[in-house]
Amino acid sequence: MKTQTTKAAMAALATMLAACTSISNGSSETKILSSICSQSEMVCLVGDNSLVVVSASEAQSYEGVIEEARELYARSLKGKTGKTAVILKQPLPEAQRAALARAGYKTVLAWISAQEKQAKMAGSIRAALTAQNKEMSEAELDDKIKTTLSKLNNNSNARSTISHELAHIWFGQNYWPKTSHKPDDKRTSKPSIITQYGSGAPDWLDETAAILAENKQGRDRRRANLKKRLETGGLQALWLLEDYFTAEHPAVKALQAQLKQLIKQQGLGRRVATFKIDAGADQVRAVADFYLQSRGFADFMIETSADPYLFDKIAKALSSGQTMDIWLAAHGKDNGLADNIAGLQTQWEAWLGAL
Numbered sequence: 001m002k003t004q005t006t007k008a009a010m011a012a013l014a015t016m017l018a019a020c021t022s023i024s025n026g027s028s029e030t031k032i033l034s035s036i037c038s039q040s041e042m043v044c045l046v047g048d049n050s051l052v053v054v055s056a057s058e059a060q061s062y063e064g065v066i067e068e069a070r071e072l073y074a075r076s077l078k079g080k081t082g083k084t085a086v087i088l089k090q091p092l093p094e095a096q097r098a099a100l101a102r103a104g105y106k107t108v109l110a111w112i113s114a115q116e117k118q119a120k121m122a123g124s125i126r127a128a129l130t131a132q133n134k135e136m137s138e139a140e141l142d143d144k145i146k147t148t149l150s151k152l153n154n155n156s157n158a159r160s161t162i163s164h165e166l167a168h169i170w171f172g173q174n175y176w177p178k179t180s181h182k183p184d185d186k187r188t189s190k191p192s193i194i195t196q197y198g199s200g201a202p203d204w205l206d207e208t209a210a211i212l213a214e215n216k217q218g219r220d221r222r223r224a225n226l227k228k229r230l231e232t233g234g235l236q237a238l239w240l241l242e243d244y245f246t247a248e249h250p251a252v253k254a255l256q257a258q259l260k261q262l263i264k265q266q267g268l269g270r271r272v273a274t275f276k277i278d279a280g281a282d283q284v285r286a287v288a289d290f291y292l293q294s295r296g297f298a299d300f301m302i303e304t305s306a307d308p309y310l311f312d313k314i315a316k317a318l319s320s321g322q323t324m325d326i327w328l329a330a331h332g333k334d335n336g337l338a339d340n341i342a343g344l345q346t347q348w349e350a351w352l353g354a355l
Contacts, residue, residue, distance in 0.1 A: 035096070036053055036087075036092075036096050036100075037053065039089070041055055041056050041057075042054070042055055042056065042089060043056050043059050045059060045062065045063055045064075047066065047067060048067075049081075049082065049083045049084065050066035050067060050083070050084050050085070051083075051084075051085040051086075051100075051105065052065060052066060052085070052086045052088065053086070053087045053089055054088040054089070055088070055089070058088065061158070062086070062088060062158075062159070065159050065162055065163070066084050066086060066166070068159060068163060068215070069084075069162060069163035069166045069167065069213060070084075072163050072167075072212075072213045072214070072215060073163070073166070073167050073170055073212075073213045075212070075308060076209075076212040076213070076298075076302075076308055076309065076311055077167075077170075077171060077174070077209060077212065077213075077309070077311065077312050077315070078309065078312050079170065079173070079175070080173075080174065081166075081170050082104075082105075082106045082107060082173075083103070083104045083105045083106060083107070084105065084107040084108075084109075084166065085100055085105045085107070085108045085109070086109045086111055086162060086166070087108065087109070087110045087111065088111055088112070092108075092110055106173065107170065107173070109162065109165055109166055109169065111162060111165070157217065157218065159215060160214045160215040160217060160218030161214075161218070163213045163214060163218075164210045164211065164213055164214050164218070165210070166213070167209055167210040167212070167213030168199070168206065168209070171199060171201070171206065171209035171210065171315070172199030172200070172201070172206070175201060175315045175316065175319045176199040176200035176201050200319075201315065201318065201319065202245060202246065202318065203247060203248055203249035203252075204244050204245060204247065204290075204294060204297075205311070205315060205318060206249075207249060207290065207291065208297065208298045208311060209311065211291065211294050211295050212298055222291065222292060222295040223295060223299070225288075225292055226292040226293075226295060226296045227355050229288075229292055230352060230355065235349060235352065237289055238289060238292075238296075238352075239289075239290075239293060241297075241341055241344055241348060242341050242342075242345070244293065244297070245323075245324045245341070247290075249287075249290060250286035250287045250289075250290050251287050251290075296355075297348065298311065300347075300348055300351045300352075303351075304335070304336050304337055304351070305335035305336050305337060306336070307335060310335065313331070314327060317331075324341060325340065325341060328340055328341065
């Protein structure tokens with residue numbers, strides 16, 4: 001995908017939108033969408049069925065991020081990903097979001113850029129350092145902040161996270177279209193409280209679909225952290241599969257509490273994607289463990305079955321009304337797996353023990 005200047009991006013969008021016969025009043029829609037790319041210091045990266053809006057200084061870091069996410073998603077799951085936009089600028093006005101939708105962008109992910117994230121982190125780091133040493137000079141503070149941020153800055157992490165979040169949306173659209181959140185539901189300016197984690201799928205499966213779309217760096221990091229967690233907490237750190245298959249994602253209650261507080265204080269909601277899980281230590285630990293178990297369980301199932309598209313089959317079965325008990329009874333043995341959850345638990349624990 002080619003990085004385009006603002007003027008080139010506007011021209012590309014105009015050409016692209018002119019070909020969209022589904023848009024009524026095409027000239028006005030072209031004007032609205034072109035305005036997205038005419039903002040000061042912003043550029044558009046336009047590819048085949050993809051649009052990334054990002055600051056000029058960060059454009060190179062996000063080039064090809066949607067195409068990369070598509071490739072990763074397609075390694076484990078099937079179905080169309082369609083026209084997708086990633087907006088690394090906040091906030092995107094309602095009129096522009098609506099215009100993107102009318103232009104055929106079924107998936108629109110508003111995201112915080114690495115630059116914005118670092119700016120937010122710098123404030124938190126400064127406050128923490130000042131509290132620890134009130135006599136530290138401004139020069140020393142700046143140097144410490146710069147050093148800390150350089151250690152935390154990893155663009156591959158940002159790309160992996162975007163791929164993860166896009167996979168959540170694509171997965172819901174392909175397997176649970178009638179019960180999935182619309183892309184803008186999590187970024188509305190109106191008060192709202194989350195009632196489900198993502199799509200209508202069981203939370204473990206929704207999270208697994210997203211984790212499967214992470215890049216190698218993200219995958220390796222989670223695998224390493226799972227091993228460390230087992231060394232410190234043992235199997236007790238993880239859910240029994242019979243509970244895991246029906247559990248609510250631990251992040252839901254923490255996010256609900258934060259949304260309620262924000263609505264009370266500010267009268268509006270904010271994007272889920274920017275939330276920091278700000279809860280007790282046990283709640284934070286549970287959220288982290290859920291992600292690690294999902295990574296490990298995905299690896300276990302795919303390695304044991306030798307079928308990279310195993311979760312595509314499971315998703316189709318569960319979206320038709322089956323349960324994991326039913327699916328295992330019908331297909332477990334054919335895939336090298338037990339035909340019941342208790343037997344699968346034994347296999348799962350043996351696999352974990354060999355890590």
